[in-house]
Amino acid sequence: METIFGQRFAASGGTVVGDVRIPLKNPDYGPFVQRAKDTAPDAIFAFVPSGEGASFMKGFANRGLAKAGGRLLATGNVTNDDILPSMGDAAIGTVTAHYYSAAHPSPENKAYVEAFRKANGGLRPNFMSVGGWDGMHLVYEVLKKADGDSFVVAARGMSCTSPRGPVTIDVDTRDIVHDTYIRGCRTARR
Structure with missing residues (x-):
């Protein structure tokens, strides 16, 4: 992600002024965020493993990077739907790219969110649940049209409208093809 982001950012006229590598599971992101803040960037691109977003956001907020003019650009797992409310106002202004949000306005997602909340004591679904x-x-x-021996072949090219939006299984790679959404946090209380 770091490499592709840097390439695309540079191709669009931006300059990457540095990078900071952080251990994947970390109780305190503050010192690492401070190192980034010391370079006075206009923005920081961040990736942390799912579940670490709240800890990272705490470090980002505590070091005052947003108040210093630094904007947070991140992958969607930083503001994962199920932990976003616990981040409070620290998440406001963050821009992420991801394939799912519980706030997606499609009828399929609205029905999914309602059913998920009902089945899970009011919890919000996240990208892993979808x-x-x-x-x-x-x-x-x-399985409606194939048995075990022909399952993989039958899955090729399958398409549906998911709570995340349209998805297709690529015929050649068998990877999922889906939309990626640019998400902006205006409030953490969705």
């Missing part, structure tokens, strides 16, 4: 939903939906649909 990945599970998509996987089970694919299995269900493929």
